[in-house]
Amino acid sequence: QKEVEQDPGPLSVPExxxxxxNCTYSNSAFQYFMWYRQYSRKGPELLMxxxxxxxxxxxxxxxxxxKSSKYISLFIRDSQPSDSATYLCAMxxxxxxxxxxxxxxxxxxxQVQP
Amino acid sequence: AAGVIQSxxxxxxxxxxxxxxxxxxxxxxxxxxxxxxxxxQDPQFLIxxxxxxxxxxxxxxxxxxAQQFSDYHSxxxxxxxxxxxxxxxxxxxxxxxxxxxGAGGSYEQYFGPGTRLTVT
Numbered sequence: 001q002k003e004v005e006q007d008p009g010p011l012s013v014p015e016x017x018x019x020x021x022n023c024t025y026s027n028s029a030f031q032y033f034m035w036y037r038q039y040s041r042k043g044p045e046l047l048m049x050x051x052x053x054x055x056x057x058x059x060x061x062x063x064x065x066x067k068s069s070k071y072i073s074l075f076i077r078d079s080q081p082s083d084s085a086t087y088l089c090a091m092x093x094x095x096x097x098x099x100x101x102x103x104x105x106x107x108x109x110x111q112v113q114p
Numbered sequence: 115a116a117g118v119i120q121s122x123x124x125x126x127x128x129x130x131x132x133x134x135x136x137x138x139x140x141x142x143x144x145x146x147x148x149x150x151x152x153x154x155q156d157p158q159f160l161i162x163x164x165x166x167x168x169x170x171x172x173x174x175x176x177x178x179x180a181q182q183f184s185d186y187h188s189x190x191x192x193x194x195x196x197x198x199x200x201x202x203x204x205x206x207x208x209x210x211x212x213x214x215x216g217a218g219g220s221y222e223q224y225f226g227p228g229t230r231l232t233v234t
Binding site for chain 1: 157
């Protein structure tokens, strides 16, 4: 079983919809959580970074962390066709230099229909 | 803003050949991470360097080695290439401020565009 589970989708929504992307994890050692967006054949682009449980908002994006349930979410409001991409959750264990390697979910493919 | 630079962007090699991938981190970033992403898979951590010293090691084959140089760029050397090494190789960088125990600085990792390696 993978340490980080993510529904691979694909998820297809109409333009303007609210999108909810989720990851669960099994290792309580994970403390730092990130969401990346990856377009086909491109490098992952950092969208959001969170540490504590709760919500963090940046424009149309809201990241939510529930450490007690080992569950993280990314919400996209007013989704646009340009949001069509694969969304990867990622997490790391420790603030210490030698243990910041990211463990990724498998990614969710999102398609926003015009 | 300057981003992570990787070269070459595409590389085709035959089995048993060697390959060298280069990574130039964002200016002032002191930590470099290497990840491998196979077709349809999520990125897998290979190795990282902080201030030119290896800081963490993941699922990197013994056939691969890497180092970080004095100008903070990093190279991933791959020998005896196998068909299964065909993948996208990403470099990421971050700024980890030098604090006691290395617990300071930023945790965000910024990825380069990747090098697509094809082994035939």
